[in-house]
Amino acid sequence: MRTKRRDKVTFLDRDGVINEAPGGSGYVTTWEQFRFIDGALDALRTLKRKGYRLVVVTNQQGVGKGLMDIGALETIHRNLRARSADHGAAIDGVFFCPHRADDGCCCRKPRPGLIHQAIRELGLDLDLDRSWLIGDSPRDMEAGAAAGLNTLLIAPIAKSTPHLAPWAVAASLADAAQLL
Numbered sequence: 108m109r110t111k112r113r114d115k116v117t118f119l120d121r122d123g124v125i126n127e128a129p130g131g132s133g134y135v136t137t138w139e140q141f142r143f144i145d146g147a148l149d150a151l152r153t154l155k156r157k158g159y160r161l162v163v164v165t166n167q168q169g170v171g172k173g174l175m176d177i178g179a180l181e182t183i184h185r186n187l188r189a190r191s192a193d194h195g196a197a198i199d200g201v202f203f204c205p206h207r208a209d210d211g212c213c214c215r216k217p218r219p220g221l222i223h224q225a226i227r228e229l230g231l232d233l234d235l236d237r238s239w240l241i242g243d244s245p246r247d248m249e250a251g252a253a254a255g256l257n258t259l260l261i262a263p264i265a266k267s268t269p270h271l272a273p274w275a276v277a278a279s280l281a282d283a284a285q286l287l
């Protein structure tokens with residue numbers, strides 16, 4: 108008897124992977140400021156077609172700092188999900204950490220709490236060998252590794268730096284989607 112196929116999942120950081128990272132130490136505080144990176148929606152669809160579930164895991168300490176309204180953040184994520192679904196890339200879940208770095212919570216990356224929360228709430232039966240954390244910062248890589256995932260760093264060539272860790276690297280989510 109065949110056993111049920113386990114879930115292969117891409118856990119995706121948001122800013123700098125799906126949408127343009129806000130400049131400086133700023134935050135995307137409204138949907139009007141949210142800009143998809145060229146090719147990102149296509150890449151999400153490609154991943155979906157390859158059988159990956161799509162889960163967004165994002166640090167948003169602007170909430171904890173009082174710089175961003177949680178209702179506005181939820182609107183951003185509702186619109187992100189609607190646009191992705193319209194594009195054939197329905198997102199399975201969006202999980203965010205609203206805490207400040209100095210709150211010491213267990214969900215802010217580089218800690219893996221947000222990933223564990225997603226696994227729990229979505230009832231994922233994770234195929235760890237074929238699941239990935241895709242992000243654009245070392246914090247993301249650390250969180251992914253701590254959760255036992257493969258990790259892929261998005262590093263636009265101009266900005267990429269040599270590193271020693273056994274990570275996969277791609278210049279964009281579009282490149283990553285081809286690779287996976």
Ligand SMILES: [Mg+2]
Binds near residue numbers: 120128242243
């Ligand atoms: Mg990022």
Ligand SMILES: [Zn+2]
Binds near residue numbers: 204205
């Ligand atoms: Zn948190």
